[in-house]
Amino acid sequence: MGERRIIVGAGGQGRVVLEVWRAQHPDDDFVFLDDNASIHGRHILGARVEGGVALLARRDGEALLALGDNPLRLQLGAAWSAKGVTFGRAVHPTAIVSPTAEIGAGSVVFAGAIVNTQARLGNFVIVNTGVIVEHDCVLEDGVSVSPGAVMGGRVVIGRGTFVSTGVTLAARASVGKGTIVGAGAVVVGAVGDDVVAHGAPARKVRAASREDFRKVL
Template sequence: MDNKKYLYGASGHCKVIIDILQSNNEAVEAVFDDNPATDFTLGVPIISVKADIDFSEKKMLISIGNNNIRKRIAEGLGTAFYSAVHPKAIVSQYATIEVGSVIMAGAILNVESHIGKHCIINTGAVVEHDCLLADFVHLSPNVSLAGNVSVGEGSHVGIGATVIQGIKIGKWTVIGAGAVIIEDVPDYAVVVGNPGKIIKFKKNE
């Protein structure tokens, strides 16, 4: 196994992850991308995935914000994954973070919160005690989850949204920016407003 660290996806999200790793004195060897627009990002070389690459021997983190794409790539790479936690995040010693997830600056993970695989806990997001996030969840900047909230696979909670205690959010939902969630949210729902209301359902992913 190659112990060097690699990223997949040369997006703006990628630059944030490079900064997190460098803040932890960890180097990024290279970034892989399907269609690179440039040769470097923050001084890190970008390599087209059209090249003959054996990903099975590389430690990867998928630096793509879209939950659907991140899941597809994660399931297709067949490689080992690692996680990244910004040194200015506050993470309880009793919180758990699974592989492939990213915890950004100012985020708070309180006691016995659980972050699944390939999640994004964005800048300043708060995950209170006993919350459970399934795989491929994205909490946008300044989201606040009160205690005992669960969020299903692939759901995206928009910037500044607030979820009161004990709420269950289904899989592959979208919670709009600034929404206030005071009732459980079913699978595939799109919810906006204060209080949050379902405006439509997505097609099954």
């Protein structure tokens, strides 16, 4: 048997992360942890749900947080890193990641994504299916980018920001921390911190609430 790998969250995100990580490490042994006790002991796509998230304390394998909720992922990532849990990196074999790009611990790059020259992804970042992260982009900790979003070169996205499906970010565009960019938006120039913005060009429509980060999933 290969190495043991632990996926926290057995929902939709968890199933995708399982397939990404398993494609990268086909001989390893994958398990889920999830606080939904009604699924404990079940197998999901061949991986057993061993129990609740507290079992991470055993520190018996590399972990990934398969949680689409950015604030929650950042919070759990910090708490469990402080307790000595090692977080892995999952990159699907069909993703193209430049050898000069950096990918932080706990981050995932899904099928068909491209992460180009000297792009930098922080910790606990999600780069979803078919996303293009062009050269010199910076995605800070806890950013998630939804399927099909495209970034030109030198885009900067702040901590914990959620970029929805099909968003286009022009070269050198920037988005602040804690923001949600709505589906199909076109970002040129700068969008600020802690707001919901959408449209073409993307404009702030209101302040982002904690609930907004659950609603986008």
